[in-house]
Amino acid sequence: MKVSQLARIHALITISMFSATMLLSACGGGGSSNNGNSSPTATTPPPVVTPTPTPPTPPTPPTAGTPAMGCGNVTSTGTGNTTQIVVDGFPCAAGGGVGQINQVDQPYVSVKICAPGSTTNCQIIDHIILDTGSTGLHIMASALSPSLQPGATGLPLMAGSAGTTLTECEVYVTSYVYGPLATADVYIAGEAVKNLPMQVIAQPGYTTPTACSKGGGTATQSTASFGGNGIIGVSFASVDSGLFFDCNNSASGTCVNDNSFVGLPHPVQKFATDNNGISITMPAISTSGVASAVGTLTFGISTQTNNVPSTSTIPLVLGFNTTNGTDGDFQTLINGYWQLTYMDSGTTEDTLLDAALPACTSASGASGLYCPTSVTNVSIGLADFNTSTVKGTLTTPVGNASTLGASTNLAAFNDLIYTNGTAASAQPQVIGFSNFFGHTMWVLFENSSAQGTGLGGTANTKVTGPMYGVN
Structure with missing residues (x-):
């Protein structure tokens, strides 16, 4: 769930009806407020030829029970400006066994990491969480090969303003991660950043500063507890918002806050091309759930013929909520009630406030979720931040969580929906990854522009982020 822009939240929760642990990951748009409340600005460039919109077509989902992505044996990260997204339950955390479900509704991509300047000291790392609610690349140390471990012969460590090792802390609801910052050449699809x-998470030998651990919770030290081999944040924000430290040695030296470091940069914004936004396309799935699903991550918006938003796309202008200190919000309307909302692929399940839906009882083992007697479709009106003009609707199915939870071999659901308190106590609503199925979701980055087709403009105008698009 989403809190202040200075503390993006992962909530690692265990629901008794599942044998899997579900990660609600970093929400809050990466924490940048440089342009968090900006709105689309229209300019008039010379007339251009409008390419024919050709939304990316997801590959056919694999056969049920077969891992959609290999564990340690992936040989490609895609081509051109597209790469594969898989939802397969992260079987790698259990040794790669077929049917091992450790994460529900968690999207993964593969990323190639190389030592700077090298074409041989490289590794493709699978099961990197794809997160539109955070910014930056964070890799578990245990997922890196020995030759890429940070240090003199692997990935170069970064120095802070005091000339000592620069480290980062990410504080979550019930846990935190800590580790040094390093540099790498990164490849995904046909794109590259030198x-x-x-960040390298849980690097051995680094003592966590008290300022990082004092918030409580436990340190995340393994890929199983983290829910993946790392996370790639592709939010609208240009930099992340962790806590940064200068440490005079890796083992037990004194660490001091380093406020001069602005944050890890957005990896996609560093691409040479296709760097103004992304889209996520996922296939429609059964309300009974499926063993795995495969979709497409496409880089760029209106930079090639395969990344032009359809004219049926609902454009949403994002804003900054001064009350809660959150950015990346828009408005939703459900059964006459308006609510602040954000969209986050790294959050595994949606939340919504709908008094007409029955909540699950504690006896059902699914307390905190909805348990209608049959699948119920809820219409969500979508509007720009700080407005009450519905621009379009998103229909989300709500299933009986207690019944769905009996299926322990399924990794993808589109109708596991969490309750969100009462009208008086509700937090911002989350459109999480379960609502990505059957849609293409667009993110136009802050300070980036795109042709207006499908995003509230025309082929002859441009719009400027941050914006979402729902189709």
Whole structure:
């Protein structure tokens, strides 16, 4: 769930009806408020030829029970400006066994990491969480090969303003991660970034500063507890918002806050091309759930013929909520009630406030979710931040969580929906990854522009982010 822009939240929760642990990951748009409340600005460039919109077509989902992505044996990260997204339950956390479900509704991509300047000291790392609610690349140390471990012979460590090792802390609801920053050449699909700053999580020998651990919770030290081999944040924000430290040695030296480091950069914004936004396309799935699903991550918006939003796309202008200190919000309307909302692929399940839906009882083992007697479709009106003009609707199915939870071999659901308190106590609503199925979702980055087709403009105008698009 989403809190202040200075503390993007992962909520690692265990629901008794599942044998899997579900990660609600970093929400809050990466924490940048440089342009968090901007709105589309229209300019008039010379007339251009409008390419024919050709939304990316997801590959056919694999056969049920077969892992959609290999564990340690992936040989490609895609081509051109597209790469594969898989939802397969992260079987790697259980040794790669077929049917091992460790994460529900968690999208993964593969990323190639190389030592800067090298074409041989490289590794393709699978099961990197795809997160539109955070910014930056964070890789578990245990997922890196020995030759890429940070240090003199692997990924170069970054120095802070005091000349000592620069480290980062990410504080979550019930846990935190900590580790040094290093640089790497990063490749995904046909795109590349040289010398990209990234975090290495749980690197051995680094003592966590008290300022990082004092918030409580436990340190995340394994890929199983993290829910993946790392996370790539592709939110609208240009930099992330962790806590950064200068440490005079890796083992037990004194660490001091380093406020001069602005944050890990957005990896996609560092691409040479296709760097103004992304889209996520997922296939429609059964309300009974499926064992796995495969979709497409496409880089760029209106930079090629395969990334032009359809004219049926609902454009949403994002804003900054001064009350809660959150950015990346828009408005939703459900059964006459308006609510602040954000969209986050790294959050595994949606939340919504609908008094007409029955909540699950504690005896059902699914407390905190909805349990209608049959699948119920809820219409969500979508509007720009701080407005009450519905621009379109998103229909989300709501299933009986207690019944769905009996299926322990399924990794993808589109109708597991969490309750969101009462009208008086509700937090911002989450359109999480379960609502990505059957849609293409667009993110136009802050300070980036795109042809207006499908995003509230025309082929002859441009719009400027941050914006979402729903289709």
